[in-house]
Amino acid sequence: MIENSTDDSYIKTEIINMIQENKKDIDLKFINEVKEYYTLQDQLFSLTLQEIQAERTGETALMNQKREEVKALRKYILNRFFILRMKLRFAEKHYMTPFRKEARRRAIELLSLVNIAGPEIVVDSYPHELSGGMQQRAMIAMALASNPKMLIADEPTTALDVTTQAQILEIIKDLNQLIGMGVLFITHDLAVIAEMCDRVGVMYAGNLVEETTTTEIFNDPKHPYTVGLMNSVPRADKKREREIKLDTIPGTVPNLITPPSGCRFHPRCKFAMDICSLKKPKLVEISPQHKVACFLYSDESEVD
Template identity: 50%
Template sequence: MPLPELDIQNLKISFSTPKGKLTAVNRISFKLNKGETLALVGESGCGKTVSALSILRLLPEPPAEISSGKILLSGQNLLSLNAKDLRDIRGHSISMIFQDPMTALNPVLSIGEQMVETFLRHTDLKRKEALQKSVDLLSRVEIPSPKEKLKYYPHQLSGGMRQRVMIAMSLACSPRLLIADEPTTALDVLTQAQILELLESLKKENGMSILIITHDLGVVAEIAQRVLIMYAGEIVESGPARALLDNPLHPYTKGLIASVPKLGALKKLGARLDEISGNVPSLEQRPSGCSFHPRCTWAIEKCKTQKPQLREAEGQRQWSCHLEPGSL
């Protein structure tokens, strides 16, 4: 078996706060294979962004603390690297794009200036060559008249264009792994479709792996091969995207899928959307037993006291629930 591109084992991340030590991510493990697109899905506060940031060690430590676990990039444990080695990895082997391209780009530097920076840091290219490379990259992400755009400042570009610039920058050193944190959430649907298509085609060209973080199951269906569903700092279900969306095993996954209004679903008069009642639990008030039990329609007595373990199901799937798969 070839080594997975990214192998996260037993990762636990906590934050020191005035209210004590709070656990944001509780012992999650997952693998991302070469050339695969893996989606990490969950609602705000479930720990998906914290997990992603920890891979690049971008969390401020303290207050954050990675208290246990391993993050292996092709077998190399990123948690044991020093600051300098980490910088060599960031933007070179792993790069990241963020939700809001306006805040991720530097507003007082031109696009060209920001793009060249990556090349000068990680390669031996001269400034002139780096500029030429930047033009190539911009045209690869389908930005019209790329040469002129180098002189532009972020505020002169639209949201979609800014996200394209971010993607172009992240591709500068042909990374093995691209982490995309809600890359299309701030964009309009038409632009979202363009960006997703772009990511897809770039992945095919470069053979890189993508870890995409999203709350939009539609996006998952569109580009991911495998999915992890996170709830309250834990992975509650994982599996191949199609199988998971068609036949969810965990009540939370089932609820999420049901609460999305579907286009073309026949609207009955007075029909209501299926909703998940209650709110996402906060960090300091994680429920006992299964963290989903206060919102779960099927919860039984056991769910209040006993935490369900991840179980294996057919077709490389996992889920954590006390109930049998057929009983939902």
């Protein structure tokens, strides 16, 4: 065991001892041959770069010289390491084939899981050969490859048409139930939230300002920012909808390099008080399952 990893001479001695001890089992000749082969491959690469460089700068004589050197070295490598190259190729095929087969089987399995038709064909496709919806599904399949306990889906339906959007949401929902995977859904789309989520956390300028159940957030929002968001979308359940003007939240999202002091929403909040620009409200529980960070629901001592 190497006890002191900072002592170079100690490490060298240990390695030499290990090699001596295992000399009978290690084919040092083969290892040296492989080492030499890859060193020459590096030289070949470097010479090729020099040839390209000379071609770019218009140094024809140098370019021709490098070209000849590349040719000669390539020929030497092919002749000198013919057997070794065969051995390496065989070893790669022999050892890697079972892994490749398993990886392919798993990829097809995951593509089927996200409802891609003809997964055996799609598995060999390039991304540009797939539609937007198929690419999105393939991406979800990739995210599932390591059996995650939680999937973080950041705007997963952006730029998709409504039909594909509905299909993607359906897949995420199914996966949630099928493999018991939690989903953290990040979206600006309130309709998607209503459809997908059990609990909702509302963020404003990098801070969590309200957290509760989906039912509560739509029926009884508390934070002025959440209330503003809810009033900015048309609601089918409102009476005389056509006569009601949709609300907007005045101002714009702050620059987060120099965020507003205190409550970050205060420059846009119609309920702002003196304390709001001075102190940052803490996220406090106002009822079971409902938390809000706003001085309308907490006193001045509850600050972050």
